[in-house]
Amino acid sequence: MQKQHMDFPNTRDDAIQLDDEDLLRSARPRFLIPENVVYLVGHSLGPASLNAIQATENCLREEWTNGLVGSWNTASWFDMAKTVGDVLARFIGVNPSEVMVTDTVSINLFKLAMAALPMAKKKVLYIDTDEFPTDQYMADSVAILKDIPCHRINALEQSKALSSGGIYIKSAVCFRTSRRVDMARYEEKARKSGAIIIWDLSHATGVIELELAAIGAQLASGCTYKYLNAGPGAPAFVYISEQLHGKITTPLPGWMGHARPFAFEGSYSAAQGVSGFASGTPPILSLSALKGALECFKGIKIKELEAKAGRLGDMCVHFAHKQGLSVTSPVNRKLRGGHVSIEIENAYPVSRTLHARGFHTDFRTPSTIRFGCSPLFIRYVDIWDCMHTLGEIILKKQWDKPEYFKLSRVT
Ligand SMILES: Cc1ncc(COP(=O)(O)O)c(C=O)c1O
Numbered sequence: 001m002q003k004q005h006m007d008f009p010n011t012r013d014d015a016i017q018l019d020d021e022d023l024l025r026s027a028r029p030r031f032l033i034p035e036n037v038v039y040l041v042g043h044s045l046g047p048a049s050l051n052a053i054q055a056t057e058n059c060l061r062e063e064w065t066n067g068l069v070g071s072w073n074t075a076s077w078f079d080m081a082k083t084v085g086d087v088l089a090r091f092i093g094v095n096p097s098e099v100m101v102t103d104t105v106s107i108n109l110f111k112l113a114m115a116a117l118p119m120a121k122k123k124v125l126y127i128d129t130d131e132f133p134t135d136q137y138m139a140d141s142v143a144i145l146k147d148i149p150c151h152r153i154n155a156l157e158q159s160k161a162l163s164s165g166g167i168y169i170k171s172a173v174c175f176r177t178s179r180r181v182d183m184a185r186y187e188e189k190a191r192k193s194g195a196i197i198i199w200d201l202s203h204a205t206g207v208i209e210l211e212l213a214a215i216g217a218q219l220a221s222g223c224t225y226k227y228l229n230a231g232p233g234a235p236a237f238v239y240i241s242e243q244l245h246g247k248i249t250t251p252l253p254g255w256m257g258h259a260r261p262f263a264f265e266g267s268y269s270a271a272q273g274v275s276g277f278a279s280g281t282p283p284i285l286s287l288s289a290l291k292g293a294l295e296c297f298k299g300i301k302i303k304e305l306e307a308k309a310g311r312l313g314d315m316c317v318h319f320a321h322k323q324g325l326s327v328t329s330p331v332n333r334k335l336r337g338g339h340v341s342i343e344i345e346n347a348y349p350v351s352r353t354l355h356a357r358g359f360h361t362d363f364r365t366p367s368t369i370r371f372g373c374s375p376l377f378i379r380y381v382d383i384w385d386c387m388h389t390l391g392e393i394i395l396k397k398q399w400d401k402p403e404y405f406k407l408s409r410v411t
Pocket residue numbers: 103104105106107132134135171175200202203223236
């Protein structure tokens with residue numbers, strides 16, 4: 001008898017059935033997740049994949065060991081920041097010529113804000129009070145260097161930034177709550193006033209559909225170590241719309257962004273387009289890992305990733321509500337990114353107890369546990385098991401042991 005299609009599992013067997021029917025199920029074996037671990041932290045550091053490890057090993061053992069310095073030419077290391085950027089373009093809905101991999105999100109936001117300021121109608125910066133801290137620090141630093149105001153705004157004041165004609169640094173998905181921004185509407189409003197939005201796509205890339213070109217977004221950066229699974233400290237990407245090529249220049253000109261780096265000229269002349277935003281030597285080992293990690297997405301449409309992350313997230317929300325817990329992420333999956341944030345009393349020891357039982361989550365002070373629904377490797381049954389274990393830990397106060405209160409440096 002043909003099984004009926006189901007969107008939501010009512011039993012553990014239902015969850016297993018959903019995994020059997022999952023269009024993305026062939027991706028999971030590419031990831032090296034330790035046995036007995038349910039890894040719900042892909043929104044923070046994605047897991048290792050065979051592809052990433054093979055690509056890095058090839059770089060270490062073949063390109064570096066045998067090719068030595070010649071690999072800058074023979075293994076195309078010199079172009080790698082750009083060619084890997086080309087692959088990333090589809091993840092954010094732009095042309096390959098508009099993306100390159102370089103530096104960190106922190107540094108890229110600084111570069112983009114400094115570069116965009118001369119174009120802004122009003123020399124003023126805006127940033128949300130609950131924006132990711134590094135974005136806030138960088139905005140403050142630009143403001144100090146340029147002697148202009150940097151206004152903090154809350155959730156109800158965002159139209160101030162959009163109608164200001166200034167620069168607004170904004171995450172597409174909030175790191176705390178997973179709330180998504182209506183990027184198209186923001187861009188439309190910003191255009192009317194001449195404001196420029198610099199998007200932080202760190203929590204969005206690889207898990208929700210992004211159409212930056214279609215909505216007229218001009219500038220963005222995002223990281224590759226979360227949903228793109230490129231490994232610890234993997235470099236970020238930067239997006240600069242073609243319309244701005246030749247019109248903006250980096251405040252951190254380095255030899256790798258020069259039009260002719262090996263002419264060793266004494267003054268800076270930017271390489272064309274986004275490549276002019278490179279500064280120093282690209283991290284080839286990390287770029288190799290990223291190149292390999294991106295192979296795991298071959299043949300997969302971003303909208304399939306978003307749909308599965310949405311269904312997994314719905315399960316988290318449903319079971320959290322059933323246990324009387326408060327969910328700070330939007331209930332509607334269309335308004336949510338890839339993780340679900342739940343407020344839990346004694347969240348830290350609860351997250352450590354989950355960890356001891358094999359469920360890796362992360363804790364955000366003061367009382368949030370984030371459950372990352374990375375759609376390439378998380379199964380419906382994983383969410384089922386995690387949420388039922390969470391219920392048991394809370395009900396039986398299993399978290400109330402001294403070892404679960406010991407605070408780690410990274411939570
Ligand atoms: C939203 C957001 N922006 C920026 C960063 C920091 O990026 P980077 O370490 O590449 O500077 C993070 C890191 O988790 C983040 O979540």
